[in-house]
Amino acid sequence: MSRLLAAILTCVAAAVLATGTAFGIVAALEATPEQQNVPLVTFPDPPAQGPSTAPGSDAG
Known part of the structure; x- marks a missing residue:
């Protein structure tokens, strides 16, 4: 039971830390x-x- 409690507390602490970090960055x-x-x-x-008057522009 103590390992399960430690795992749950670790997850809660990680979630709180991540949330605090996100708010701090914002x-x-x-x-x-x-x-x-x-x-x-x-x-x-x-x-x-004006209109193009370059030589060879209307060659075709």
Whole structure:
């Protein structure tokens, strides 16, 4: 009977520890400040172009 009681107490302790760890992780993630969405690389806007007038573009 004592082994069964030890096994049950071990399972209960493991469940309590896992639940506490999960709540702690969630609390830590919610406590971190929101990161700014700043791109690391930016590309210049291409110049505005009209219809394509490149030579050979309408060859077919």
